Amino acid sequence: MNGILYGAGVGPGDPELMTLKAVRLIKENEIIALPGPAAKETVAYQIAVKAVPKLAEKTLLSVDMPMTHDKEEMHLNHEKAADAIEAYLKQGQNVVFLTLGDPTIYSTYLYVQKRILARGYEAELVSGITSFCAAAARTCTSLAEWDEQLHILPAVHKLNSDLSLPGNYVLMKSGKKMHQVKEILKSSGRKVVMVENCGMENEHIYRSAEEIPDDAGYYSLIIAKEPGGGHD
Known part of the structure; x- marks a missing residue:
């Protein structure tokens, strides 16, 4: 066999x-x-x-x-x-x-x-725990509540996106294009959190697009939420 x-x-x-x-x-x-x-x-x-x-x-x-x-x-x-x-x-x-x-x-x-x-x-x-679920848990952030949509994008391939769809975004694979990704995030007006190397010894958490370094590592996961989103 x-x-x-x-x-x-x-x-x-x-x-x-x-x-x-x-x-x-x-x-x-x-x-x-x-x-x-x-x-x-x-x-x-x-x-x-x-x-x-x-x-x-x-x-x-x-x-x-x-x-x-x-x-x-x-x-x-x-x-x-x-x-x-x-x-x-x-x-x-x-x-x-x-x-x-x-x-x-x-x-x-x-x-x-x-x-x-x-x-x-x-x-x-x-199955294994995904990076975006782990990053959300690490930052006490919800990915989707009530009727919110969740969009998962390979950011390096979506540099023409304006993040205009309703709901929240997970941006993966930003790679060497982090500077461009940051500009998209700033223009979107969304609340941003990023975890670099989630769960590893060299983990870093950034609470805004402005804080994110242009040379962030490959294992960087971004969550971009609608302002005032969620359900009480």
């Missing part, structure tokens, strides 16, 4: 926010895939090993999928990742692929899963 691929979310950064299921799968399986050129240097590993110290003794599979806008290079990297994982699956070994947050939200894991499923193997998704 072939092995099963598990895409397991490890949450946003705090190892105490990992699910019991993700912890169990790590303990029960030998092959653990991690997204990066060096498995033990990945953020996902550094989170998970604090919850499951025995992870350090597992067979770690480094799956390097560097971020690029070159679709041909991206496709090639995803194929290489699927090949590496398939080598274990066809031997009957399960592979647990650890990914930040939840594997269904802007996760590169999904591109690998599509290829594994297309090759006739079985795959399962294991």
Whole structure:
């Protein structure tokens, strides 16, 4: 029998926010895939090993999928990742692929899963706490109340947005475009909070668009709320 691929979310950064299921799968399986050129240097590993110290003794599979806008290079990297994982699956070994947050939200894991499923193997998704839910909890902020809408945007791809739809916004993946994102936030008139590296040792919280540094890190999550929003 072939092995099963598990895409397991490890949450946003705090190892105490990992699910019991993700912890169990790590303990029960030998092959653990991690997204990066060096498995033990990945953020996902550094989170998970604090919850499951025995992870350090597992067979770690480094799956390097560097971020690029070159679709041909991206496709090639995803194929290489699927090949590496398939080598274990066809031997009957399960592979647990650890990914930040939840594997269904802007996760590169999904591109690998599509290829594994297309090759006739079985795959399962294991939910993890999302970065925006963790950031909202960390700042005691509601994401949506009563009949409010919630819009989740990959900010780096939506720099033409004016955030004019009713409801609240979550802006992810601001990356190197933080300066432009800040200008959009200032123009929107919305109440802004950002958490950088939520749940990690170098966590920072910013309570306005003006406070956010232009060089904020990759793991930065912005919540932009309508003024006077919510329900009493």
